[in-house]
Amino acid sequence: MNTPDTDKRTWAEPYKIKMVELLRMTTHKERQAAIQEAGYNTFLTRSKDVYIDLLTDSGTGAMSDRQWAGLMLGDEAYAGSENFYHLEAVIGEYYGYKYMVPTHQGRGAENLMSQIMIKAGDHVPGNMYFTTTRLHQELAGGTFVDVIVDEAHDPESTFPFKGNVDINKLDRLVKEVGEERVPYISLEGNVNMAGGQPFSMANLNELHAYCRKHGIPIMLDATRTIENAWFIREREDGYAGKSVREILREICDLTDGCTMSAKKDALVNIGGFFACNDEALYRQAQNLVVVYEGLHTYGGLAGRDMEAMAQGIREAVAEEHQAARIGQVRYLGEKLANAGIPIVLPIGSHAVFIDAKRFLPHIDQDDYPAQALAAELYLEAGIRTMERGNVSAGRDPKTGKNRRPPLELVRLTIPRRVYTQAHMDVVVESVIDVYKRRDEIRGLKMEYEPEHLRFFQARFTPLS
Ligand SMILES: Cc1ncc(COP(=O)(O)O)c(C=O)c1O
Numbered sequence: 123m124n125t126p127d128t129d130k131r132t133w134a135e136p137y138k139i140k141m142v143e144l145l146r147m148t149t150h151k152e153r154q155a156a157i158q159e160a161g162y163n164t165f166l167t168r169s170k171d172v173y174i175d176l177l178t179d180s181g182t183g184a185m186s187d188r189q190w191a192g193l194m195l196g197d198e199a200y201a202g203s204e205n206f207y208h209l210e211a212v213i214g215e216y217y218g219y220k221y222m223v224p225t226h227q228g229r230g231a232e233n234l235m236s237q238i239m240i241k242a243g244d245h246v247p248g249n250m251y252f253t254t255t256r257l258h259q260e261l262a263g264g265t266f267v268d269v270i271v272d273e274a275h276d277p278e279s280t281f282p283f284k285g286n287v288d289i290n291k292l293d294r295l296v297k298e299v300g301e302e303r304v305p306y307i308s309l310e311g312n313v314n315m316a317g318g319q320p321f322s323m324a325n326l327n328e329l330h331a332y333c334r335k336h337g338i339p340i341m342l343d344a345t346r347t348i349e350n351a352w353f354i355r356e357r358e359d360g361y362a363g364k365s366v367r368e369i370l371r372e373i374c375d376l377t378d379g380c381t382m383s384a385k386k387d388a389l390v391n392i393g394g395f396f397a398c399n400d401e402a403l404y405r406q407a408q409n410l411v412v413v414y415e416g417l418h419t420y421g422g423l424a425g426r427d428m429e430a431m432a433q434g435i436r437e438a439v440a441e442e443h444q445a446a447r448i449g450q451v452r453y454l455g456e457k458l459a460n461a462g463i464p465i466v467l468p469i470g471s472h473a474v475f476i477d478a479k480r481f482l483p484h485i486d487q488d489d490y491p492a493q494a495l496a497a498e499l500y501l502e503a504g505i506r507t508m509e510r511g512n513v514s515a516g517r518d519p520k521t522g523k524n525r526r527p528p529l530e531l532v533r534l535t536i537p538r539r540v541y542t543q544a545h546m547d548v549v550v551e552s553v554i555d556v557y558k559r560r561d562e563i564r565g566l567k568m569e570y571e572p573e574h575l576r577f578f579q580a581r582f583t584p585l586s
Pocket of ligand 1: 180227228229230252254255310314343345346382383384385393394
């Protein structure tokens with residue numbers, strides 16, 4: 123491979139800024155009113171009240187000049203849009219799947235896949251849950267079973283491939299319920315809830331051999347798999363000389379299909395797809411997509427969105443893009459770790475995760491320490507982050523109790539190509555300031571709890 127200069131220099135961005143979006147700086151008093159109004163839930167704050175928005179990397183990236191130009195090529199025909207065929211060709215070229223159905227975003231694809239593949243009483247193993255993915259599995263009558271390696275649940279473990287599947291855990295499940303009750307394994311690249319942690323190619327090969335033997339398809343959550351490919355290139359023996367593009371293809375070739383939220387890796391503000399190699403499965407997805415999303419040649423997207431996605435996929439596999447992307451996240455993470463802030467290690471690809479259990483050891487998990495810390499970071503400097511702990515994990519459907527997951531985290535998620543190094547420095551200074559006064563921070567009481575995905579809309583009040 124023709125190794126780019128990124129391997130010898132720092133992670134500077136492979137672009138320059140052509141247009142800026144002005145931000146509003148707020149006072150502490152204004153932020154106090156805003157967070158109170160939002161019920162201490164950062165999802166309910168208004169973006170006009172936010173200075174640095176680290177809520178999510180989903181749909182928040184900056185598109186390139188070529189992507190914006192692509193919007194003008196939008197073919198907004200109801201059927202057979204040219205942009206669909208372009209996107210289909212690009213997905214075939216980079217991901218390698220034979221068939222593709224566009225969806226409005228990732229959860230649209232998850233809905234299709236869950237409804238088609240899961241029968242009531244099935245068990246769906248996965249390398250840790252993702253909120254929407256698990257809910258769709260449950261709504262289809264399935265039970266999610268976590269088969270990720272133990273290291274993933276330990277924020278202090280520096281194991282380089284915390285996204286790996288524990289084949290023994292998978293085998294135990296298969297023996298217990300029978301392989302016919304396991305419709306597929308859900309394999310996520312750069313596992314979000316574990317801190318943006320990759321699986322290794324060695325583990326995927328082992329999983330592939332196991333699944334072939336038992337007739338279990340591997341369905342990839344491809345949302346951040348290009349970033350996973352970068353880590354394989356960086357960390358796994360034998361991959362330093364391969365390109366991200368080649369590694370992505372190798373991953374996909376070992377799987378049977380995928381769901382994709384294109385709002386992350388693929389650098390667009392909206393979009394997703396379901397893809398697979400099996401024609402019968404594709405026909406079902408193609409049939410169902412017209413019920414929930416739109417005709418199978420647009421799946422809830424405008425033609426221009428599909429064009430921007432096709433271009434975004436090309437840009438996402440560029441080494442220099444990933445070097446800057448992951449370099450910026452690492453810059454933030456290393457500065458926080460050096461200041462003694464407890465974060466999840468190793469630093470992942472899309473976010474730095476603060477370990478709220480160690481940051482606020484005096485707050486019980488049922489008083490939602492990560493939720494309280496996210497509210498404090500907003501109050502401190504207008505930085506919007508997200509809880510990824512007890513609130514996100516929800517209640518166990520059998521016991522009705524909070525799940526109290528081992529990881530109680532606040533996610534500082536970095537949008538792609540949006541913020542500067544100086545913004546990252548402000549984030550570091552603000553987190554340190556909150557850390558200095560951590561003993562004064564109190565937990566929260568949940569006042570309003572929606573039935574599904576409660577973290578989006580729950581409301582809280584501070585405990586006295
Ligand atoms: C790993 C993973 N899977 C699926 C999704 C769902 O995608 P979307 O938000 O586009 O519906 C997300 C979104 O954050 C995600 O991070």
